[in-house]
Each structure stands twice: as C-alpha cells, then as structure tokens.
Amino acid sequence: MNDSYNSHGSSTVRDFDQDLLLYLSSFSQVSSACYAAAVPVLYRTITLRFWDMESLQAAVAGVTEGQRGQLFLKWGRRLCIVGQAKEEGFGSEAGMDFRLESRATSVILENKPAMRDGFLDYWLAISDPIPRRQFLIGNGRSHDHWDWVPIESLIRRSDHLQQADFLTRGEVSVGLESVISRHHPECKVNILHPQIVEYSMLDAETRSQLGPPNPSAEFLFDINFLLRPRLHALAVALVLRDRTQKPSLVEMYPFLVHAPGLKHLEVAPFIRPGPFPSLDRLKEQWQALHDTHSPNYTAHSTAGNLSNLRTLVLAMPVRNWASLLKVAELFPRLERLFFEPSSMVIRWQSIQTEIEDLVAVVRAFPPLKYLSVYYLESNENLRRIVDQHGTSLEGLIINPLNFLQYPKLNEFDLNHLATDCPNLMELRIQIKRSTGGQAECEMYKALGKFSKLQKLVLGLHFDSRPQPVDFPLATDDLNILRELIINAATDEKLTSAIWRLIKSNGAPILQCLRVVPFGN
Template identity: 35%
Template sequence: MNRLPPELLHQICLSLHADGLDSRTTLSIFSRLNHTCYGIAAPLVYQHLSVIFWDRQTLRETVSELTEEGLGRQFVKYARKLSIICLDPYTGNSPRARSGQLEGYKLGLSRDVEGDLAAKNTFLESHLTDPSLCRAAAFDLLTSWSSYRKSQRDWDPLATLIARLYHLGQIDFLVQDNFPISLQEAISQHHPNCLLNLWSSQNVSTSVPGLKKLANPQLWEQIADDNPVIDVNLLRLQGLHTFAVQIPGKSDGNSGRIELDEMLPFLFLAPNLKHLLLEDPTRHRLPMDMLKEEWHKFAVTMQPVPISSLQSISIGRPGPYEDILLKLANIVDLSQLRSLQINATHDTAVLTRVPALFPNLERLFISTNGYGWGRPSLSTDDDIGIAAIRAFNPLKYLYLDGFRSVSSLNQILQRHGLSLKGLIVIPCIQPMNRPDEAHFRYNYPELDAFDISQLAKSCPQLEELRIPIKRSMGSQEECEMYKALGNFSSLRSLVLDLHFDPRSRPVYRIEQVEASVLQEIFVNATMDEKLALQIWHLISSNQASRRLQHLRVAPFGHESLPRDEIRLLDWCSPTKEVKGEIDKVIIYLGI
C-alpha cells in the first residue's frame, strides 16, 4: 500500500465509502496502514456532519462534542456538508433516537429525506431502499423533523459552530421554522459561497417592512413568537440553492383563489437558486388585503430585478393552484426548467397551458389527487388531464400517482414511451371518510401480462421501473406478468408494488371478511426472501439482455382490512427488510 499513488488510494477510499461501509470501520482500516491512507480517508469519513436535536439541551450537548476535546472534533476540520435536523420531542426521546444521539453528529440523511422529488438527481434509487415504502416503517426517525419550540429556541450554538467549520460548502436545514437571522449572518460572514437548502416552507409574507406597524400588536407578537420573522435579505443570499416557501392565498368566492402575487418577483433575487418548492399555508393570520398592499408598496420602492437559474419547481400538497406556474413564467424565463412536480391537480384545463412553458422539461412528477380532477368512475381518468400530460415534449422520466386505467397509461406512453428512461406508476391509497369507520380505495391501472408486454414495446429504453401488480396466490396469470417484465430489455432497476387484497374496489373496513377471502389475503401478503427470489428468476430468465440488477417487492393492502386482521397480519408477516445477494443483484423485500 505504501507504494500506491495517492490518486489510487483516494479511489479505494471512495469505493469503500460508496459501498456504505461504516465510517469508523473505514477509518480504522486505513489508520492501521499508514499516515497517508489516514489522511486520504479522514476527509471522506468526516465530510458530512448532521446535528440532530429536539430541544435546547440536546442541541448544546451535540455541539459540545465538536469542541477541540470532543469526540466529533474532526468534523470541524473536514466537514463540507452540515445537516441541521430538529426532531419532535416524542421522536427525540424514543430509545432509537437516544441511542443515536450519543453520536448524533455522525447520522447522515437518507437520499430521499432531503426534500421534494423534483429537486433530486436520482429517480428510482431511493425507492429501492427507502423504508417508508414499508407501512410500519413509514414513521422514520429522520423524516420526523419538527419545530424548535419557542420556549427552547437558542440558535447561538449552531451559529458558533458554523463560524468554526473550516470547509463548509452546504447546509441542509430540516427544521419546521423560519431560517434564523443569526445563522444567516454566520453564513454571510464566514461562508458566503456556502449552498443553503431550506427544505421546510418559509413564511416570507410577514417579512415585508411596514406590516408590524399595521398589524394588531398582540397578534403580531403571537406571530413572531410562533415563528420569528425572516430577514428579507435571505431572498438575496448568494448561496440560496433550495427554497421552500409559503404562498398565502384565499378563495375568491367562486372556484378560484386570490394569492399574494406581489411577493412572487422577490422569490427570484438569489442568483444561484436552483430548486423552488411552493406550498400553501394551512392558515395565515394577517388579512390578505393588508399583505397585498404592503408587498405592492415594497415592490414599488425596491424595484426587484428577478433572475432565474431554476432547475426544478415543486408544488406541494396543499399548494397553490396550477396557475401559479403561469404567473411565474410572466416574471422570469422558465424555458430551461428540467424538473416539475405537481402534487395535487386542481384544474386540468389550466394544466393544458403548462407544457408550453417548459419546452426543455425532462422529468415530470404529477398526481391526479387534486380537488378538480374529474372522477367519472374508479376505472377512468380525466381526458383533459391525460391530454395535458401528452402535450409535454417527450420526457426522460415520468412519475404518475393515482392514475386508474391501463388505457390512460397507454395514451401517455404513446407520447413519451420512446424517450423514457424511468417510469414510476404509484398505487394511490385514497381514504374516504364515513361516519362509522374509515374505508379506502386503491387507484392504479390493473395490468395483465399482455399490458406489460405492450408497455415494454412502448418503452424500449426504459432502465428504471416501478409498477403495481395484483397478486393471485402465485397463479399462472400472476407468473405470466412477472415473465412479461423480462421484455423490458434495458431494465436495470425494478420495484413491484404487490397488492394482496383480491376484493373489488372500494373496500369497506366495516364489512366482515369472508374466511376464503381472508385466506387468500394472507397467502398473498405472506412474503419472504424465497418468494422474492422466485419472482426474480421469473423476470430474469425471460430477459435476454440479463441487465436487471435490482429488484424490490413492496406488498400493500393493509389499509382495507379490519383492525384485528391487520394485527394478525403484522404478527404473521413482521415488517422488515430482507436482503439477499446474487452476484451483483440485491433483492429488497419490505412489508
């Protein structure tokens, strides 16, 4: 090893780190070799610092470990990325969190925790490993980020830490609060080129000067206590890279909304902003007329000059309506946008005007679960919405949530199939409230072997795929569907959502489940590594190219069962991930 060039040692370290080898193990291995190896490995091991806390005490304790004598002192020297994560007290005080808190600064973020889909570089990778695909694992430690309680707020330890870090290049803020002024000042003073990702929605609307004088003093004090007012200069920050922001609005009395349009130009002042996440706050306490008037005055005074280098826009749920995209396009040029995510479709007629705004779009994430998407039946989709999706230029990646019919899917793929490299069709589990008991319905296209073969013909370049399949106790029809998946000659990664409930939709929990149906449900839902391997072999043996490398099976259907049956099913099929390795093939099984 002493004779190896540093470049090769660096590549070895990178490979070990990329393979997920425990950081301490990696460093221990290289420290035993020589000082050169240690010097190459240490910057990789300590490059990502996560500060995880849930109150003032835990924040101080964690930061104290980063002093010159603390266990985490090496992070001060090498860390390039800082993740600030506030958990809710319940999660924070759980045994799992307490065990991790002893070395909380070493906990990294999963790749799918860091924000909305449109802001990610990966497409299907996180679907292979994300535990939230598993029903009981959805309450994940690192996705339960919360607000820093006002009685506990003390950002000084973090501001001091930011000032002390040698090579800080990126901050991810996962706290359900406005970004504090003290941290903003620390970044501007010590790391002016540091990228800042604000994943929690920021309340910018109250930051305009003049509101404090007009608002009721008691109400203003309450607003400031709940979430301190943002420094409006945050919108100009050089390193602002990802920005989640609340867009206040109210009903116009008809079917539309009145939104704070006067604020929109100020969202495009940061020169390096790449990802914009738009959300609609559940409530805003100041009158909309007051907000609009003060932002209008501020715009007249400041004369903002919007610029855009955006790569992605995401509209959350709840979020503003689709016409927000038309408004933004009138402010800046969005023609170079690469990714668009619409989490709730409200008006498919407006949606038809969106594709012309984004001629270079490559990735579209869209859900039909809005209030305005037509629902003529459980098996059909809104024709106008389908036409809107077809109006986009051919896409490389497409994420469809809540679509019902195979016909709709085929129409969409007639337009985009030849160019697609990734396709995700999510089974929508939609609750429908009743006074006696909740019940559910599942919206997804029910494919058979012929349908899957047709999809393969429509998408010859497809490398990543996630689709739902309905189980039937390993019947010949079910096996033929797995075999048909082998017709995707370019497919490398596959996630199968396996629906184990054979009953028609919708299904009411209040109904008594017949013994024969319950038996079929349990047969379909009981899965192990052996079954996953059998599914793998059916697919792989029918794929002539043998390109498939990753498979995950994720059963679903618990929501439609009575509670006693759910408990019994959990006992028979405990939630877990089973990993088996065949050469370079990793199979993930999650229930």
C-alpha cells in the same frame, strides 16, 4: 441504517468512537499517505442533531472543540443541520432517530438517483402500500424558533464549507444567509423543511393581525436566501385557512423569480385557521400580477430563473389545473416531477375531469427523467403520459390512490411499457393477483422485457374479484375467501418465484425486488 447519507461518505458526532483519534494517530505512524487520505473523508460531513438549545450547543461543541473539532473545522465541507422539537417525541439523543433520509437528499444530490439511495429506495423499505407521506420531507409544521448563534459561529470558523443542508422545524431565519454569504460565498444551500415565506413579505403591523403565535422579525424566513445564486433546494409552505382551500402555484411566482439558482422546489400546504385579510390581500396582489404579466412568464424564465429548475414536488391541492398547465412552460429543463397524494382533491362526481387535467399537465412538461403520479385510473391515461415521456424516463412511480384506483395492467400493457420506456431503471406498479394463474405469471415474465431495470416495487392486489369493494365485505362464499387468503399470503417463496419468472425473460441487471400485498 446510516444516520446520514452522503455520496462522498459521511461522519457524525455519534459515528465517532472516543478512541478514533488514537486509532488515527496510530494509523499515521503506519502510513502517513493513507492517514492523509483518510482524514478528509472521515471529517468531510458535519451533522448537528438537536431538539433544544442545550442539545444544540452540545452538538456544536462536539464538532468545534479539541483536536477532533480542529479536524472538523479544517476538513468539513458539508454541514447537515437537523433540528426537531420535543413535541416530536424526542427528549434525548437516545430517543431520536435523526438522519437525513435518502429520500430527502439523494434526489437532489445525486446525478444518477437510480444508482444509490435514490428515486425508489424509500419504497423498497416502507410497509404501507398506500403512501401517506411526502416524497422529500415529512408532513406537519410547528413554530419552532431556534437561536442560530451557535451555528453561525460554527459557519464562521469552518475553513471551506461547500454545502449546507437545513432539515429543521421552523424557519431558517435572518442572520444565517449573511454569515454564509460572507464566509462561504460558493456554499450550496438546501432548505428541506417547508418555509412560510409569505410572512416574510408582511410588515410588523400586518403580521400582528395573524394572531398567536405571531412570528417576530428575527424568526421569519430570511427572504434574502432567494437571492443567493447557490440556493439549490427549497421547500415552501403556502398558508391555507382550512383543508378545503386550494392554493395555486402561480401565487409563488413573485418569490421564485428572485431565486436565480434554484434547482429543486417543493410546495406544501400549511393549514392555519383564518380568516387573515392581510394574507388574502397579498394573494390577490399575486394573482393580479399573474393575470397582468402572464405573457411575460417565458421572458422571465429565460433570464435564468425558473428555467433552471430540475425538480418540482407538488404536495398540495391543485386549485386551478389550467394555471398549472401554463406554469409548465416555465420549466424547460425540469427532470423530476412528483405529484403527492394531496395534490389531487378527489371529488367522486367529477373525478374523471380531474384525472384528465392531471394527464394534460404531465404531458405539458418537457420529457422527464423521473415521474411520480397518483391515481391514473386507466391504462389509457398511462399510455398518454408515456407517449410524451417514455423514451426519457429512467424512473416511474405509479401509486394507487386507494385499494381500488390504479391502472389494471396486463401482459400486453407491460410489454408495450417496456418497449416505450427503453431507459427505465426504477419502476413501481401494481398487479392484480389471481392465485398464481397463467395470466398472472405472464405479467411477471413481461417485466423481464425492461432491459435496464435495476429496482422494482410490485404492489400485489390480493382481491381478485372483477369489481372489488372498498370496504370489508362479509360473505359466505368460501371460494372467494379462499382466493383472498391465497393471494394475500406473501412470503419468501412467492417472492422468489416472482423473481425467477422475471429473470427467465430477461431483466439482466435487476438488483432489487420488493413485493407489497394490499387490499381489504
């Protein structure tokens, strides 16, 4: 697996052999033209991996000192800053698996996510059929306070940075924005780890009420980043007092209207035990602003703010679906919408109402290219969504909420889905197994009707009982046990058979197939 991903090629300190300069020098004597073409590609991307100040300083020295450093500073166009904490279990470079994972970058960097390391590639490799992780960035937070001085120095010395990606625990704080703006005004910035922007709006006295760890001013997210026309991607964290509190997207509106160039936004929760009266007052002011100015939302968006957004990831509970329904009007150019597992707070006594609200919200957005949703429950809900987005969809992920809740598609449903989604290139769905019976085989054949499909992930539910249970059930029925074992046996032979059935009915450009068994 590559340490970093970049559509134009990548290079990291670890990727470079000590003899690389010698090889390049010899290469230049063979063909100066090829050498001149190779160097800008090899040194295009600067990746810094660190877990403390010592490792940060060493990483910066590795790309700034000596002849290799001169080449990095001259030809480096993309700067990837990847910092974690020792609490993550990374005490040395050998123990670190630092990479800008494709799911964290390709969706926002690639014009055609279906073509390379994009929309569905993460699910082609993950082993858990019931997703527990966010799509773009990892869960969790810490109060890691980095001294950015070495990175600021690197930014000043670089000749021409075009893009800076921050994937670091903790806030991208004061100082970095001004250095980037001064030395590389056209540099695109992606901040991929959730930033607690709320603290940045509080004065020092109010912040002191938050209790330890109390973020001081130099370690706060620099709110000036929102003013950058080239702020491309941003992840924000909304502070919640406990896991039952649900934030509202409208609370972020006063911040986001100041981000004129923002293209990709993720909103995630940050659990911080309270109460915090100062934050509560700030939230009340935000809500009052929303209630007072909601008729002007569209007017603000047409000024070039939220109307520029292309990707929205909701990795938090939705408190008020009606408010989100109104917010949908602010994103006329949205192309990618992701609902994470935590976006739905499942209350079994009112689950149908929440699902209907989710479907209504998805339908309120303009025709989307990429959609990821959890627990649609029924085929009818899927059809309602496809009625709005089917012709524009290029990627669709339908994730099961658990082993029971997912649309039970049959051959008829899949044929209609293929007809209604003619441009679909990437698909993740679930199929209920029946020991390879005729009905099951016909479902695989129906998948061949997707004429543009390139990548397919199938979740194979191996519990074929009409009403399976959500916990292990002891049974003396040997026929049931036999079926469960047969259905759960997923190997190369079964996968090849499914591939042949799909290909027998079309799917001319299907390249990747993943089958994942799930059930109790």
